[in-house]
Amino acid sequence: MIYYKTNEEIELIRLSSLLVGKTLAETARSIKPGVTTAELDRIAETFIRDHGAIPAFKGYGGFPGTLCISVNDVVVHGIPGNQVLQDGDLVSVDCGVILNGFYGDSAYSFAVGTVSEEKRLLMQRTKESLYRGIEVAKAGKRIGDIGYEIQTYVEQYGYSVVRDLVGHGLGRHLHEKPEVPNYGKRGVGTMLQAGLVICIEPMINLGRRQVIQERDGWTIRTADRLPSAHYEHAIAIMEGKTEILSSFDEIEKVLESQQ
Ligand code: MG
Numbered sequence: 001m002i003y004y005k006t007n008e009e010i011e012l013i014r015l016s017s018l019l020v021g022k023t024l025a026e027t028a029r030s031i032k033p034g035v036t037t038a039e040l041d042r043i044a045e046t047f048i049r050d051h052g053a054i055p056a057f058k059g060y061g062g063f064p065g066t067l068c069i070s071v072n073d074v075v076v077h078g079i080p081g082n083q084v085l086q087d088g089d090l091v092s093v094d095c096g097v098i099l100n101g102f103y104g105d106s107a108y109s110f111a112v113g114t115v116s117e118e119k120r121l122l123m124q125r126t127k128e129s130l131y132r133g134i135e136v137a138k139a140g141k142r143i144g145d146i147g148y149e150i151q152t153y154v155e156q157y158g159y160s161v162v163r164d165l166v167g168h169g170l171g172r173h174l175h176e177k178p179e180v181p182n183y184g185k186r187g188v189g190t191m192l193q194a195g196l197v198i199c200i201e202p203m204i205n206l207g208r209r210q211v212i213q214e215r216d217g218w219t220i221r222t223a224d225r226l227p228s229a230h231y232e233h234a235i236a237i238m239e240g241k242t243e244i245l246s247s248f249d250e251i252e253k254v255l256e257s258q259q
């Protein structure tokens, strides 16, 4: 079943999701060649706990990290560890927190040093596809309208949409109904209505859409080993408007200051 949220609950999910954005921004300061993914994970965990929240991914289904850190051909669910980031890497960082009993969830893809034009465009267009999906996510539309928008936007560039992983409802649980695929048909699926809080999170591959899971039971990698990008916002469908609950503002302030 779908849990529709009250405005008070939506404000709590907003607080949680904004903390995720701040955590990603704090992490972004250290995303540079030479840093290990474990160091980034420590920074994020300390920041979350210092703000009175709990890292939501740590221990979720047995996941060992605070962040999912997915480098280049890793799509999502990369486990933080000894991997050293290199100039030219594309790194997707996904973060969740629990604050006041509500989850926040958001993700952003970063360039490490200078990336190829191919990767830069993949990141830029994946982020754009997220905002296009959000743009159609209004009361009275359906889940399929979101996926259709994302899919048609990215496929014009020859990219592909990962099918095996999807967005989701968000609230007192990290993954609630409904599923929010990043592909689909117009006018199909659950109707969006006030009180629905969902995460839209396109995972877009430069090459083919097929993915494989590594033996660690988590890491999802592209089958063709070409890079993938991932951005995620939590949004709330409200009467007459849709609000983005998470924010990339803090992250992008850090990125601008680094240029
Ligand atoms: Mg996420």
Ligand code: MG
Residues within 6 Å of the ligand: 105, 106, 167, 168, 199, 201, 232
């Ligand atoms: Mg999510």
